[in-house]
Amino acid sequence: MSELTLENIIIREASLNDAKILFELSNDDRVRENSINTDKIEWENHVNWLKEKIISSNYYIYLFFYDKNFIGQVKFEIEDKEAIISISIVNEYRGKKLAAPMLLKGIESFLKIAKNVEKIVAYIRPENQSSIKSFNKVGFNFHEQTMIKKIKFNKYFLVSKNSE
Ligand SMILES: CC(C)(COP(=O)(O)OP(=O)(O)OC[C@H]1O[C@@H](n2cnc3c(N)ncnc32)[C@H](O)[C@@H]1OP(=O)(O)O)[C@@H](O)C(=O)NCCC(=O)NCCS
Numbered sequence: 001m002s003e004l005t006l007e008n009i010i011i012r013e014a015s016l017n018d019a020k021i022l023f024e025l026s027n028d029d030r031v032r033e034n035s036i037n038t039d040k041i042e043w044e045n046h047v048n049w050l051k052e053k054i055i056s057s058n059y060y061i062y063l064f065f066y067d068k069n070f071i072g073q074v075k076f077e078i079e080d081k082e083a084i085i086s087i088s089i090v091n092e093y094r095g096k097k098l099a100a101p102m103l104l105k106g107i108e109s110f111l112k113i114a115k116n117v118e119k120i121v122a123y124i125r126p127e128n129q130s131s132i133k134s135f136n137k138v139g140f141n142f143h144e145q146t147m148i149k150k151i152k153f154n155k156y157f158l159v160s161k162n163s164e
Contacts, residue, residue: 005097009098011063011106012062014054019050022046022061023043030123036149072093077116081116081118083110121156123153138158
């Protein structure tokens with residue numbers, strides 16, 4: 001097996017064939033705990049959700065692989081000139097400092113396509129330190145604390161170079 005370095009990590013957009021790996025990752029306890037909707041996801045709802053997102057021109061899901069092993073995802077939802085970003089990494093690949101490089105690669109790929117997006121927004125729970133550190137590392141700045149569904153989230157911004 002090649003070394004776990006950035007050069008050996010492959011990024012590509014998700015397709016419907018990825019439904020199972022995305023389903024497992026999305027139902028991981030830490031992923032659910034840190035999401036806005038913490039309920040477990042049902043398979044049928046997941047497949048319908050993925051079908052809709054794959055054809056949508058406002059939604060981009062990037063998957064990362066190392067030697068054919070699924071590492072995680074970075075996804076974007078466009079709302080006008082802003083895009084909301086989120087990241088999740090498969091349990092076995094956490095703690096290996098992959099989050100920041102994955103964010104960078106994901107953002108780079110996304111901004112090549114989403115030319116009108118001026119700002120990328122991340123909502124992170126204040127206790128989610130590994131996520132906060134990773135977003136800070138790639139240039140996101142704290143904007144404000146906000147309540148979503150009665151849960152406290154920190155809102156972070158990254159201003160896109162596309163806006164210059
Ligand atoms: C958030 C997530 C993507 C971060 O990835 P990760 O593999 O755990 O983190 P990394 O190994 O890349 O480390 C990122 C930084 O956080 C630090 N860190 C890791 N775990 C930590 C912890 N429990 N407390 C504080 N810092 C921590 C690391 O030391 C590193 O900082 P450094 O480079 O300054 O030393 C991953 O934990 C995950 O998928 N979590 C579940 C889903 C989630 O929370 N998504 C984010 C929603 S906004």
